[in-house]
Amino acid sequence: MALNDAPLLFHYEVKSSEDLTFIPMCVRFNLDRFGLRISLAQWQLLPYEDRRLLARFPVDEDTEIEPNFDHALFEMLRTHANVEPEWFAPEEAPxxxxxxxxxxxxxxxxxxxxxxxxxxxxxxxxxxxxxxxxxxxxxxxxxxxxxxxxxxxxxxxxxxxxxx
Incomplete structure (x- = not known):
């Protein structure tokens, strides 16, 4: 599945997340889906364009979706913050x-x-x-x-x- 053309933000998120200072729900969804946790400080260390790219990943649960979100996040955090996200076991049946x-x-x-x-x-x-x-x-x-x-x-x- 392809990336969205623009970050997926709900109307209520635009004021707080339009500049991607805060982690939008679309990114939180994929973090939870992949079992990854990052802090707000780590998110904010990423350049705007990297945050924008992460916010363009699909929010489908389809297991066929290419697993590039986690790879992209790892590379971005290593490059810009010299850290890795924390792993956790995602809920099997949220x-x-x-x-x-x-x-x-x-x-x-x-x-x-x-x-x-x-x-x-x-x-x-x-x-x-x-x-x-x-x-x-x-x-x-x-x-x-x-x-x-x-x-x-x-x-x-x-x-x-x-x-x-």
Missing amino acids: AWRDANTVPGGIANQAALANLREPAVDDWARLAPFQRYVLAKLARKPEANHDFVPAMQEFGLAAPRQAAP
């Missing part, structure tokens, strides 16, 4: 892959934002990468400032109904 069950963290983030938790049908209609993004944003118990904008962008930001 919760976001299951289109039939909304992960619990999503309900927690929705409650913190006074939003309705997505129904299973709404969750199932999301693209896998969108499910990944929401699950990633909802992994910590405290409110995530990008959760509401992501829910809005994905058409899921309905206010919670008050109890009768």
Whole structure:
């Protein structure tokens, strides 16, 4: 599969990630997919064009995708930072892959934002990468400032109904 023409950024990410100072979700997805971890400081040591290239890799889970993301990242970090990414074992069955069950963290983030938790049908209609993004944003118990904008962008930001 070919690289995207431009970095894949959601609208809510443009303000914080357009200059690629922060690690965009498309890069986080591929880091998680390959079981690689880098710090924000390591990311920021890479030249802008290298960060832009990494943000152009596809966000498909297809195992046929050429595994050049990890090779490119290794070479870039060795060249510009004299470090290597940290390895970890990727989850075999992350919760976001299951289109039939909304992960619990999503309900927690929705409650913190006074939003309705997505129904299973709404969750199932999301693209896998969108499910990944929401699950990633909802992994910590405290409110995530990008959760509401992501829910809005994905058409899921309905206010919670008050109890009768």
